[in-house]
Amino acid sequence: MPAGLGHLHPVVAALKEDESCLVMPSALRRRSLLLLQGLAAEAVRQGFAVRKARSSYSKREGGVDIAIEGLAYTVSARQEFLESTNPEPLRSSRC
Template sequence: MVDRPVAEGRVRLADPDDEEVAEWRRVIDYAKRHGLEPQGRRIEKARFGTRGLEMFLTEGPHPNSLRSLHPAVAALRDDNGQLVIPPALRRRSLLLQALAAEAVRRGHEVRQGRSYYSRREGGVDVVVHDFACTITVRQEFPQSTNPERSARLVVELDPGRSGRPGR
């Protein structure tokens, strides 16, 4: 089953039944876990239409892969003076890796974030056409005793000249 997307590049199932969808998902997940994807490429799956399923090959590692962190994200991960938040939230905050990977894929520069107002936040700078934008992540309600509230993260774009942060 893995050979088919590799050989054809794209496989579309117009109206698969639930068993067929489950089998394809299991096979693709197995291939990903056991390194059976072609070197430098990965198999992705996505819905198309109302009931269709599509599998295709795409270049590079998955943007959410934590195996090869962008150096700016790795520096943030390794800095004990930033993102001083519970470990589970700290791991989730590495969603910055997906943002960094996509920015690099689009040809933009990503660099280590500047110092922050609070030790509870951290981030990266994305440079687009000589304009640097800081993207930070922090725990929204660190003092809350409500587990749901204290588990919330905030991702924020630096307000820059507008004065209005993007949250």
């Protein structure tokens, strides 16, 4: 896993810039982006394509598609348990 969020893959950089995705506490968001960046970097190193995920996500999710031999595999990160007292789930818009 990378130590920092520099030199991001374009798909991960787009997720980082889109504040409507991966809506979660900043430490969890950073960890999710680092994880997705590590996966994207290794996929590229192995010769695979990394694309914007075609799946629609809730605001608490984000991910990438990794294409291997013509098949796309979606890898996503999401916050499972809310740390908020707000009972309203953040599912109204999609990433």
